Each structure stands twice: as C-alpha cells, then as structure tokens.
Amino acid sequence: MIKKKIEQVNRLIKDVLAFEKIKKNTPEDTSKAxxxxxxxxxxxxxxFYLLLKFYKLAGYNVYYPMDFAKFRNIRNKERYLSLxxxxxxxxxxxxxxQPExxxxxTDEMFSPDYFSSYFENENRTDDVFHIPMSFHPFMYHYGIWNYEVDLNKKRCNSIFxxxxFDAQAYLDIKRTEFSVIPRTELLSYFKNxxxxxxxxxKLELFEKIKEGSMERKYAFAIKEHFALPMEDVRETLSYFNFYLCCPGVVMPLCHNVIEAMSVGTIPLIQKEYAEVMYPNLVNKVNAIIFDDIGNLDSILNEVFDISETEILKMRKNVLQYFQDNLTPDSVVEHINESIKNKKLIYLQAEHRSVKFIR
Structure with missing residues (x-):
C-alpha cells in the first residue's frame, strides 16, 4: 500500500513538472494555425494523435488549450495518444x-462511425470525408516517415x-461484419x-536478390522470424513490384498498405479492403484486386506476366494516389476543405469504429 502511494506521488510530481514544461511551448513563426x-x-x-501530428507536419502551429486534468489524462492513457x-x-x-x-x-465535426458509408450508404462519400489510414504512428514520431528511398531501382517481380501473423490476435476479424480473409488464412494459403x-x-533477402533467385516468389517476412526495423520498412518494400495487403486485427485497414504505396509497391488487395480505403483503390489502375481465395488462384496465374510497361504505369498511379491522399499535407488539405464545406469527417477509432457497424 505504501509503495503504491509513493508511486502515485512520484507520478503526480512528474506530471506537474511535465505540465509546467509544456506550458512554455511557444508558437513558431508561421501564419498557419x-x-x-x-x-x-x-x-x-x-x-487523434495522427490527426494533430499531420497538422504539425503540414507546418501548422497546433493550439490545444488544456488544464492539468486533461493533460494528465492524455499523458497517462494509451501510448500513442500520450505522444x-x-x-x-x-x-x-x-x-x-491565441492566433488571430x-x-x-471541434468534437461535432468528427465521427468514429467510419464504416457506415460502406455498410449503410452504398459507399457514397459525397457529403463526408474519411481521414485515411496512415503509417504506423512511430514513423511520424521518430521522423522516419519520409526517409528518402530510391524508387528507380530494379525490383523483384514478386509479391512481398x-x-x-499471431493466430490468436488476427482471428478477431472473423467476429466482425467484415468478410475479408484473415491474415492467418492468407498465410496458410500462400504456404501451400x-x-x-x-x-x-535482410541478409538472406539481399543475397537472394543479388543472385537473382527472388523472382516470381511469394516472399513473407514473418515478424517471429524476420526482425524488420521500422526505419527499414519502406526501403525493403521498394525492392518489390507487389505487396500482399493483409487485414488488421478487427478491420481490413492496416498501416502496412500505406507504407507499401509510399514507395510505389502495388497493393494486391481484397475487394472489400480496397473499398474501405478512400478514395477506393481501382483494379489494374493502382492495385490488383481479388474477390476471394478462388479468385486469388486466377490472379496469381497472371500477376507475374503483367508487362513492365503496365507495372510502371500502375506504380506511377500508386505514387500519385499516395501524394494526393496520404501525405500529411494532402490529408490536412482535404480536412480543411471538408470543414469549409461543412462535411462530416470520419476519424478512425479502430475497435470502437467496428462496434458501430450494424
């Protein structure tokens, strides 16, 4: 009991000191606020962290008036929010x-009911804006989201x-309304x-690339066997023509697809997944889209025979999609336009968004 009390006092002291420090932050020399x-x-x-981080990365001063209670709530809650x-x-x-x-x-501008357009409104989005999926939050936090990557290197004509692929965690999506194939089942399919x-x-990967034995492969870097540091993710993705998009824990969306698209690696993605990305991905324009496992068979029979001309065209479209919709600047621009036009803005809330599905 005494130990717990001491820990609580220590945390309170640290929070007080941190709050006094953050109150000293001053605006940068910019008119954007x-x-x-x-x-x-x-x-x-x-x-929510990503929303405000995008404004910061887009060159805005971010004003968030708060008292000590709210500060403590943010600082000691979920680890990404606390950033x-x-x-x-x-x-x-x-x-x-206060800027002029x-x-x-405000709260009223946003809704966590992210998937209502897909399930209830025939995926019409004229009067709403969906803030898109992004990289893993730590990529922005550590400033590695925009590391320069050579996009003109020769690529492996393979699917990466x-x-x-934890079997327990990634079967939760089967208990939702989504019909996407869980990543564990996709792994089982490709293993066969x-x-x-x-x-x-990475050593094995680059040796195989050097010797030319990585062509027409289904190459998996499974976390338990392949430690891929976050700062190397985009560079590694850039060695491949295609990326297999596996769904997340409780929804199709996962940060991996955004990381792949940022370097022009073409998504191989299930139809439902492609349709809850906004704007929707389009088959053979900026993605290769399959309906189900049966359809995947026929796709795999053709994907490695797509001409280099078509590959380059799709890669260009993927990169353009990323620039137009997924960079901090473009996301903030779309949000501001939506605010101006009084559109409802859907902001992801992960498990909470999925619970809204009726």
Missing amino acids: VVVHINNHTLYHRF LVREENFLIVNTKY NYIEI CYGN QQNFISLSG
Missing part, C-alpha cells in the same frame, strides 16, 4: 497564446508481405504455393 477544441480524444486514441504531450515542442497549451486566424476543429518463401532476415 489550428485550434483544437476536442474532448473526445480518448475515443480516437492513436488516430501528443510527450513530444518536444508539439502542442501549444497555454491559453495566453486559424482553422478550428511482412508483419505479425510452390513459390512460397519465408525469409529469415
């Missing part, structure tokens, strides 16, 4: 600083996939293919 009046920050967790107040020189919380001209964002390969690390 966003003022945040949102109380539902815990509803959106990581995606809002743990990052250096991010937020301006002191109310004595600014974009204002990386990530966690003749050209499947499970990579043991």
Whole structure:
C-alpha cells in the first residue's frame, strides 16, 4: 500500500513538472494555425494523435488549450495518444497564446462511425470525408516517415508481405461484419504455393536478390522470424513490384498498405479492403484486386506476366494516389476543405469504429 502511494506521488510530481514544461511551448513563426477544441480524444486514441501530428507536419502551429486534468489524462492513457504531450515542442497549451486566424476543429465535426458509408450508404462519400489510414504512428514520431528511398531501382517481380501473423490476435476479424480473409488464412494459403518463401532476415533477402533467385516468389517476412526495423520498412518494400495487403486485427485497414504505396509497391488487395480505403483503390489502375481465395488462384496465374510497361504505369498511379491522399499535407488539405464545406469527417477509432457497424 505504501509503495503504491509513493508511486502515485512520484507520478503526480512528474506530471506537474511535465505540465509546467509544456506550458512554455511557444508558437513558431508561421501564419498557419489550428485550434483544437476536442474532448473526445480518448475515443480516437492513436488516430487523434495522427490527426494533430499531420497538422504539425503540414507546418501548422497546433493550439490545444488544456488544464492539468486533461493533460494528465492524455499523458497517462494509451501510448500513442500520450505522444501528443510527450513530444518536444508539439502542442501549444497555454491559453495566453491565441492566433488571430486559424482553422478550428471541434468534437461535432468528427465521427468514429467510419464504416457506415460502406455498410449503410452504398459507399457514397459525397457529403463526408474519411481521414485515411496512415503509417504506423512511430514513423511520424521518430521522423522516419519520409526517409528518402530510391524508387528507380530494379525490383523483384514478386509479391512481398511482412508483419505479425499471431493466430490468436488476427482471428478477431472473423467476429466482425467484415468478410475479408484473415491474415492467418492468407498465410496458410500462400504456404501451400510452390513459390512460397519465408525469409529469415535482410541478409538472406539481399543475397537472394543479388543472385537473382527472388523472382516470381511469394516472399513473407514473418515478424517471429524476420526482425524488420521500422526505419527499414519502406526501403525493403521498394525492392518489390507487389505487396500482399493483409487485414488488421478487427478491420481490413492496416498501416502496412500505406507504407507499401509510399514507395510505389502495388497493393494486391481484397475487394472489400480496397473499398474501405478512400478514395477506393481501382483494379489494374493502382492495385490488383481479388474477390476471394478462388479468385486469388486466377490472379496469381497472371500477376507475374503483367508487362513492365503496365507495372510502371500502375506504380506511377500508386505514387500519385499516395501524394494526393496520404501525405500529411494532402490529408490536412482535404480536412480543411471538408470543414469549409461543412462535411462530416470520419476519424478512425479502430475497435470502437467496428462496434458501430450494424
């Protein structure tokens, strides 16, 4: 009991000191400003951090007036949300600083009911805007999201996939309304293919690329066997023509597809997944889309025979999609336009968004 009390006092002291420090943040020399009046920050967790981080990366001063209670709530909650107040020189919380001209964002502008367009409104999006999926939050936090990558290197005409394939965690999606194939089942399917390969690390990957034995392969970098540092993700993806998009834990969307598209690696993606990305991905324009496992068989019989001309055309479209829709600048531009036009803005809330599906 005494130990717990001491820990609580120590945390309180650390929080007080951190709050006094953040109150000293001052605006940077820019006329671009966003003022945040949102109380539902815990509803959106990581995606709220990403929303404000995108404004910061787009060159805005981010004003988020808050008292000590809200500061503590943010600082000691979910780890990605806490980055809002743990990052250096991010937020301006002191109310004595107020810009003359600014974009204002409020709770009423946003909804976590992200998938209602798909399930209830025939995927019509004329009057709404879906803030798209993004890289993993740490990529922005550590400033590695825009590392320069050589996009003109010769690529392997193979399908690459990386990530966690934990059987327990990634079967949760089967208990939702989505009909996407869970990543564990996709892995099982590809394991039965003749050209499947499970990579043991970057050294093996680059040796196989050098010797020319990585062509027409289904190459998986499974987290348990292949440690891929976050700073190397985009560079590794850029060695391949195609990326197999596996769904997340409880929804199709996962940050891996965005990381692949950022380097022009063409998504091989299931139809439902492609249709909850906004704007929707289009088959043979900026993605290769399959309906189900049966359809995947026929796709795989053809994908490696797509001409180099068509590959280059699709790669260009993928990169253009990323620039137009997925960079911090483009996302902020679309959000501001939506605010101006009084459109409802859907912001991901992961598990909470899925619970809205009726």
